[in-house]
Amino acid sequence: MAFYIVLELNGQYDTNGDHELFISPGIQFVTQRWIAELGVQITIVQELDHRLAVDFVMVVSFRVQF
Secondary structure, three states: OEEEEEEEEEEEEOOOOOEEEEEEEEEEEEOOOEEEEEEEEEEEEEEOOOOOOOOEEEEEEEEEOO
């Protein structure tokens, strides 16, 4: 069992030219059978013409290892 602090750089580029770049700090709780993660994506770069803009996104993840 372990806790990890994570920092990711996430991005998205759409074929219509929209693109975003996020920095994503978070925390992970890891066991031998599963991983739980909680984080937030904070906007760094955002060029959107065809959809709504966001300032931040909350991320909750649960993974089972087998």
